Amino acid sequence: MQTAAKSHIQAIDVWRRYGRGKGAFDAVRGVSFSVAPGELFALLGTNGAGKTSTVELLEGLAAPHSGEIRLFGDLDPVADRARIRPRTGAMLQEGGFISHLTVRESVEMWAQLTSRPRPVREALETAGLDHRADVMVRNLSGGEKRRLDLAVSTLSHPEVLFLDEPTAGMDAEGRHATWALIRQLREGGTTVLLTTHYLEEAESLADHLAIMHRGRIATAGTVARIVADHPSSLSFGLPARWSGHRLPVRGTVRQQNGRVTVTTAELQHDAARLLSWADENDVTLDRFTARPASLEEAFIRIAGQAGNQEETA
Incomplete structure (x- = not known):
């Protein structure tokens, strides 16, 4: 593992617990990984694997039950949120847009809350929404709403960008256009952490990835290394x-x-x-x-093996 000084994102033995006492549930169980500056790291996993719970900890939306998270070398996502927020962008699974505003009005509103935002027109063009600028949010398709999420999350030219299922609900054309934008951001030096259910997405974009299952990382590495093991x-x-x-x-x-x-x-x-x-x-x-061997086959085998190991433990 890389040292914190060389990482934009680092998680060390991180746990996240919901509830208390006998009803407590550990959604994240001892997760560790690091992401180098300018790298795209993908978190894969079955439903309920703990991907979103992990990303929320990295974003500072909650503190870990135990373990340590550091961004930009030595900053705590919760304690140092004021210093971190201007340098990061986040695309959540579901946006919180006002349905009766237009696309342009929505981006303008978020721009007023963003440090040094890019021009609204540029943000819309980058996300492929310039032709839908005067359409109300409630009239957008699911894929178009995801593009609006992406436009807002990249307003500040973030150094670190969290993308939680960024192409969910998009058609094939929209998905590939979004991949091109993500590649452009990475080539510009942005560090990207991506969660996705689309294995092709991870295979196409990721420098490194980790496969989560039931709150743990079952395996991690480059796509080539993970595939080669199967x-x-x-x-x-x-x-x-x-x-x-x-x-x-x-x-x-x-x-x-x-x-x-x-x-x-x-x-x-x-x-x-x-x-x-x-x-x-x-x-x-x-x-x-x-x-x-493919990433899909590796994913299925890893998830199955991890499940069998836990059932017999």
Whole structure:
């Protein structure tokens, strides 16, 4: 882990508890990670994993039950909120806009509450809402409201930006446009912490990520490292006369209902061995597919393994 002096965001053994006594529930349980300046860090997890609870602690909306959080090296999000707030932006899961104001009026109102805001027109153009400036908030689609949230959260050119499910409710076009904006912010030096349910989003944007499950971090690292820890697969059908035959692969073989699945850490080599064997023996491998390891598969395996470990603990 990086030292606090080199991190824009650092969490050290952070816990968040709701309630008291026997009814208490720990939503965040010993979470630790750090985010370097200019880095985009993604928090993934199943529903109820603790992502939003963690982000709220980082934003200073609540103090941790135990553990330590530091922003910009040595600032406490709660105790030093007045010093931190002008340097950060936050996009919550749900915005608190007044429904009968227009988009432009909403941004103008927030600009009056923001230190050194960018021009309202620029904020609207950046979020792709300039053509909807005179539309009332209540008439926006769900995706457009998320863009309005983004316009407001980036008004101050924040050094650190928290994005909680930033593309929820957006169509594919809006999602990709938002990704482009996030990349632009990161390239400009903004440190971004992102929570998302879209694995493609994390895979496309994140420098590093962590997968949370039941309040803990199950694994963390680059997308490439996390994916590399999980196997690839080959799938094909075999003629009945070859069923049960030993295949020339090093991976784990499973046969069911005429389909064969090979789980392997050597995708290229096992695929080559199988195709060569099939050619030599005049065997047709029906609907042969080769699937490299993906973040989605890693996520599903990690969530499942973490759940099984807790149930048997």
